[in-house]
Structures are given as structure tokens and as C-alpha cells.
Amino acid sequence: MLLQLPERVYDRFMTVSHAEGSVGMMSIFRKLMPREDRFFEMFSKHSKTVVAAAHALDQLLKGNDVQKNCERIVTLEDEADDVTREVLLAVRRSFITPFDRGDIKDLIQSMDDAIDMMHKTVKTIRLFEQVSFDPLMQQMGGEIVKAANLIAEAIPLLDRLGANAHRLAAIAEEVTRVEGRSDELHDQGLKDLFLRHGASGNAMAYMIGSQLYGELEKVVDRFEDVANEISGILIENV
Template identity: 45%
Template sequence: MRQVAALPYKTDDSGAVSVLLITSRDTRRWVLPKGNPIRGLASHEAAAHEAFEEAGVSGIACPTPLGQYAYWKRRRNGQIKRATVALFPLAVTEQAEEWPEQDERDTQWFDLAGAAAAVDEPDLSRLIGGFRAPRRPTGRRERLLSWARRQGENLPMLRWFQALMPKQGRFFDQFEDHAATLVAGADALARLLQGGPDIALHVKEIYDREHQADDITRDVLQDVRRILITPFDRTAITGLIAAMDDAIDQMNGTAKAITLFELSDFEPQMRDMSGIIVEAARVTSEVMPLLRSIGDNATRILELTARLVQLEGHADEIHDAGLKALYKAAEGDARPMAFIVGREIYSHLERVVDRFEDVANEVQGLVLDHA
């Protein structure tokens, strides 16, 4: 028996992730919105449909499953059957005031650790707990150095100590700040491809984030030239920040093309690719803090970069299917310009995902060199 489930999540300003759980109708235990595949809907669309029916949330569903888990389902005739559930991340953008099963279930937002502990299925608990690993706490030495730097700014007698400390720049902070612009830009891009009256606002958001990312990239390149001691090889630092910056540049390029051609309606495959971009940005933002201690986090980093590569491969499949459907529709309607314009948007979206794969390759190189 195969089913689909949504992992509804939201991220606050501090970067903390919350997951929405619901109670089952019979046992009242905490579960995720799930159900059987729905004829005519892709698996991630069916999962998103269940999320609204059971929890009243809607958002951006990633077409690439996060993984799968199994549980024993008791059917109405009393039989117990093993069900395998594909789990799809759903970045929540709206929560309705009313929904079909509102009176049948309770809903509650949990942090990742709380959600992982609340569910019964071990594999599901592992998937939730690993959705975004918490940042490793800094060691005693790092806390001491950080304290001394802060005090050195205020106490002249400690400035000599600050002057003796190795100058390694702010590269880790800059990587994390840039990843935050990718998350915001990807969210705006996905909302843009939903259409509606706020297209101009989403385009401006992407534009602003791209300029913010440019400022961070410029700071990184300046620091690479002037800092004596860097945490990684200088070419690795510039390669990583360049790949990240290319991703937000391509998002901005997509927004510019949409504005140029005055588009307001978008193909389902375009929206699916934007869902993959949202997930790729989330994964990238999880990777960046782990670079502070590559040796300790090597296994998790490689898992996450493998996820980025998986997302890029699935995006290629969606791109090809969407392009073929667009060609068939344009051929039948004798509208060659519709195909040309649509191909341009697909090309931009594909390049966005390709740049995230470049980020994965750069990070994997760091792991090979330093772990």
C-alpha cells in the first residue's frame, strides 16, 4: 500500500524551522497530513492537497520526496496492512481559517526535535529530525576568542590581545548571510510563478535580494585579497561564493524575463521547478553553518550535497517534460512565440538549479580537502 504525505514547515527570522503535525482521527496520535495517491495529480500535488484538507495549510511543494517511511495501517474491515509513505516538503505560505477536516483533528506547530519525538514511526522521526540539523555549539576556545574580540572593541587594555589573534575574516558569517538571500529569493520566485496580482512585488523582492547578495559577494572577494589567514584555500572560497551568487543572479534573470514578456500565467512544470529551487535553497542554508567544523560534520554535509544533486536531476526531468508539453501545445495552436517565451523561462529555471549543483560540487571539494 503506497501513500503520500506532506511535511508542512515554516522558517522564522532566526532561521529556526517549525513543523506542523495533526492528530489522527481514530487514535489521536500525532501524524503528518497524508493520504492515498489521487488520480490526475502528481504525488507532491496529492500531498499538498492532503495538507489543505487535513491541516488547512497551502504552500510550495517540492516534487522530489525527502524520503519515505512505513507504518501499519488498520483498515475499516479490521485488516492491518503495511503502508509505505513518500514524504514531500511543503513550504507553508498560507494557513486557512477554515478547512474540510478542521473539526476532526487538532493541529500544532512543533520545533524539529519536538516533532521528531511526537511521531511514532522511527523512520518518520529520523526524517523530521534530520530535516535541518541544528548548528553545532561553538567550543570553549571559540567562545573565548569571540568574547575577547567583543571586549577588545570596548576596553583599550585588551586591544593588544585582539591584535595578536589570527585574522580569518568573516567568511562563515558571509556564507550564511548569502544563503539567507537565496532562501528569500527562492521563496519570492516560487510565489511569483504562482501568478496573481502581486507579481511586481515578488519581482522587486528578488531584485533586492540579488543586490544584497552582490554586496556580500563583494565583501568576500575583498576579504580574500586582504586577509592573511583564511579558513580554506582562497580559490575554494571564491568558487563557493561565486556559485551561490550565480544562483541568485539566475533567479533575478528569471524575474527579468517574466517582466519583459509580461507573463502572468505559468505552466505547472515551471511551478514544480520553483518548488525544487525552494528546497535547494533550504538545503544550502543548512549546509553553510556546518562548514565551520567540516571534520565533525562531514557525513551530514555529504548527505545534504547529495540531496542537491538529486534535486538537480529531478529538475532536469521536469524541465524536459515541460518543454515537450509546451512544444506540443504551441504546435497545435500555431503559436510559435508561446514556445519561444516559455523555453526562455524554462532555461532560466534550469540554470538556477544547475547553480545549486555547482554549490554542491564546491562544498564536496571542501570536504575532500579538509575533512
């Protein structure tokens, strides 16, 4: 069955299409048709869930209610998974999306990867029954909160890419700087572990500590992946 466009939309589409030629016709068509804007609501809901998980991780690394905050992260990860499924279902069902379907899928999955990595960190903490954490790990928790807040700021701005392009680019750059600081903390942490446990031959303490440092670093890496997805959307649409 042929798609029947409203006459006003069809006239606008044909006028712009003749002016621009065949190149970019689908992009023009996308801009003329009504958009499915609930994607932004779902993105924001997911990002708020990730921020809440980042705060819980930061608190448990400080030794505050470790088990309670572990449980909270597990619950929040389940909630984030639900939102991710909603987004992927909406991508399949929506005729017009605010930007490319592949970009929507990659964006929400990269966001979900960040909270999944927090959940993996919680599994390690529980497995090895950790209740206290190195000061450098605690600093990494602070960097994770910064990265989560930056992404949460960026997500609503995607609704108006052109108007918000400058701020979105700045946020992506700041997330990269946060990732760089986290890398430095990770390296310092491994060195500290070696100095404290290497000479004494406490291989288990070194192994557990290095695994936690590695997982915390990967949490921030996943936020950088989100920032890279946002940068890619900017390049394609602005």
C-alpha cells in the same frame, strides 16, 4: 619583514612540522594560526538572501504578487552582490582564511550565480509581461526552494568540516537529486509546450515558455555547482 609568530604557536608549528616533514607544512601552519571566522557569517548572510529570493520566485510562479516578487528578487540580488564583494575583499585582506582562498572565492561566486540566474529569470518574465505560469514551472519553483534550503543548511556546517563531513556529503547528494528532478520537469514542460502550441503554430508562446523552463533549470544547476564546491572543499580539507 619576517613574520613573528607567538612563541607558543611557533613551538607547536615546529614540532608538528618535524614530525610530518615538508609535505603539508602550509596546511599545518594554517591550522595552528588563528582563523578569520567572519567568512562564515558572510556565507550565511548570503545564503539567507538566496533562500529569500527562492521563496519570492516560488511565489511569483504561483501567480502571487508577480510584480512585487520580481522587485523583491531584484533587491535581494543587489544585497547578495554586496555580500559577495565583502567576501572577495576579505579574502584579499585576511592573513589566515578558514580554507583555501580559491575555494572561498569559488564558493561565494557559485552561490551568487544562483541568485543572478533568478534575476535573469525575472528579466525574462518582465520582458514578455508574464503573469501566469505552467503547473510544471510552479513545481520547478518548489525544487528551487528545496535546493536553496539545502545549501543554507550546509553553509554553517563548513565551520567544522570534520565533525560535519557526513551531513555535508548527504546534502550535496540531495542537491544532485533535486537537480535531477528539475531536469525531468524541464523536459516534461518542453513536451507540454510543444503539444499545446506546436500544432496551433503559436511560436511566440513556445519560445517564451521554453526560455523560462531553461532559465529555471539553470537556477537549480547553479545550486548543484554550489554543492560541488562544497564537496571539493570536503575532499581537500577532511
